[in-house]
Amino acid sequence: MAEQQRIIISGGKRLEGEIAVQGAKNGALPLFAAAALCGGESVLHNCPKLSDCDSACRILECIGCKCKREKNTVTVDSSVIGSVEVPTHLMREMRSSIIFLGAILTRCKSCRLSFPGGCELGPRPIDFHLAALREMGAEIEEKHGFLDCTAPSGLHGAKITLSFSSVGATENIMLAASLAEGVTEIHNAAREPEITDLASFINKCGGKVSGAGGSTVTIEGVEKLRPCEHKIMPDRIAAATYLCCAAVSGGELILTETDHNDLRPVTAVLEQMGCRIYSYGQSNMFINAKKPLISPGTVRTNVHPGFPTDAQPPLMALTTLAAGTTVFVENIFENRFKHASELARLGARISVEGKVAVVTGVKNLSGAELMATDLRGGAALITAALGAEGVSRISGLSHIDRGYENIEGVLRSVGADIKRM
Ligand code: UD1
Numbered sequence: 001m002a003e004q005q006r007i008i009i010s011g012g013k014r015l016e017g018e019i020a021v022q023g024a025k026n027g028a029l030p031l032f033a034a035a036a037l038c039g040g041e042s043v044l045h046n047c048p049k050l051s052d053c054d055s056a057c058r059i060l061e062c063i064g065c066k067c068k069r070e071k072n073t074v075t076v077d078s079s080v081i082g083s084v085e086v087p088t089h090l091m092r093e094m095r096s097s098i099i100f101l102g103a104i105l106t107r108c109k110s111c112r113l114s115f116p117g118g119c120e121l122g123p124r125p126i127d128f129h130l131a132a133l134r135e136m137g138a139e140i141e142e143k144h145g146f147l148d149c150t151a152p153s154g155l156h157g158a159k160i161t162l163s164f165s166s167v168g169a170t171e172n173i174m175l176a177a178s179l180a181e182g183v184t185e186i187h188n189a190a191r192e193p194e195i196t197d198l199a200s201f202i203n204k205c206g207g208k209v210s211g212a213g214g215s216t217v218t219i220e221g222v223e224k225l226r227p228c229e230h231k232i233m234p235d236r237i238a239a240a241t242y243l244c245c246a247a248v249s250g251g252e253l254i255l256t257e258t259d260h261n262d263l264r265p266v267t268a269v270l271e272q273m274g275c276r277i278y279s280y281g282q283s284n285m286f287i288n289a290k291k292p293l294i295s296p297g298t299v300r301t302n303v304h305p306g307f308p309t310d311a312q313p314p315l316m317a318l319t320t321l322a323a324g325t326t327v328f329v330e331n332i333f334e335n336r337f338k339h340a341s342e343l344a345r346l347g348a349r350i351s352v353e354g355k356v357a358v359v360t361g362v363k364n365l366s367g368a369e370l371m372a373t374d375l376r377g378g379a380a381l382i383t384a385a386l387g388a389e390g391v392s393r394i395s396g397l398s399h400i401d402r403g404y405e406n407i408e409g410v411l412r413s414v415g416a417d418i419k420r421m
Helices: 027-033 053-060 088-093 095-108 127-135 167-178 195-203 236-248 264-273 309-319 338-345 375-387 396-401 407-414
Strands: 006-008 016-020 041-045 066-070 073-077 110-114 139-142 144-152 159-161 183-187 208-210 216-220 229-231 252-256 276-280 284-289 298-300 324-328 350-351 356-360 369-371 391-395 415-421
Touching: 006 041, 016 236, 016 284, 027 041, 027 053, 027 167, 027 195, 027 396, 053 066, 053 073, 053 088, 053 110, 053 252, 066 216, 073 183, 073 276, 088 110, 095 110, 095 127, 095 144, 095 167, 095 183, 127 139, 127 167, 144 298, 167 183, 167 216, 195 229, 195 396, 208 236, 216 396, 229 284, 229 324, 229 356, 236 264, 236 284, 236 375, 236 407, 284 356, 284 407, 298 309, 309 338, 309 375, 324 375, 338 350, 375 396, 375 407, 391 396
Parallel strands: 016 252, 041 229, 159 183, 298 324, 369 391
Antiparallel strands: 006 391, 006 415, 041 073, 066 073, 110 144, 139 144, 183 216, 208 216, 252 284, 276 284, 324 356, 350 356
């Protein structure tokens, strides 16, 4: 249905008010996989209502688990796993469903899924995931687009060094290692906050993970994990997006249910642009933005605690209206500037060459017909349309719905003129 819908924004309204930030999509997905390890009823609170979370539930149901949602709480009952095959259409719906491989393989000793292939951001290789699982004793056959994985005598611990700190590979190894025999060390592990949240879930279930958040993560395999109850961490990318929306409107917002430490790489850049940002209490932030903003110079995306690649598109939208020239260097994904040509329809001046985009700030943007082609690129279009004069119509909403819960309702509640038709 999202395919026929449009978001319609009449730009130029100043945002003011309070937003309670949703739970993290990227935090939720590995926890769904972790819940499959526990052999009982795990409860995930603060689970955002997103199509990606629905896809994760469908994968769990396909392998025999039961998922029940009540508002933002999802209960996963993994007492019985009756199948070890993830169907192709579910793998295609969500490329990151490869995260289920480590969990299914370690619990059931086999797993069959289709190769995730490429995605909107370019090729999405899984070579680190497969190499690590092989080091842990998995036999993996890649045939006709399928991965047939077995570990007849179970997985065992290993010393794994990642050549790049991949978030998904770190999570997959942690999941696989938590029920493997012996100790696994992940060197050059990803340090993203979602890794720390996954470690704390596994430990609550009786697992033994240490070092998460640092570059070496150690997992001592245990025989059994028990189900647990967990509150999913706040979504730092949704928070970053709403900060950009506030800034583009010259507005003033309070974000609650957020973690300002996780957002530092983003708030540092917004402060350079002239926004004033304060954090108070355990989980509240305040942003005040006065136009015109100024360019932050060069922004390089990098692994945490560098500037997050997922926040690059909404920030780019903001810099189109900032005085001066901003250079974006995209170091994580090959093809992550698709939003640039859509932003140009609004009057933005952006030139792209390989992994570099140069944005020359303009005084005004004006409304246009836009199409989202990926999740965060879609968030960039919404951000820019809020700052543009006149009406913009945005299609391709299925991408945006993968990661933002009720984005039009949230923005309308703080004064945006936005509706879904
Ligand atoms: C996760 C996030 C995504 C975010 C990304 C980087 C989820 C569900 N998604 O994606 O939103 O943009 O981290 O912060 O959490 N790579 C390989 N081989 C592999 C694995 C990765 O070459 O086996 C490369 C990728 O192509 C990419 C880079 O490593 O260029 C980073 O990817 P990775 O950190 O794995 O991202 P994801 O876990 O897929």
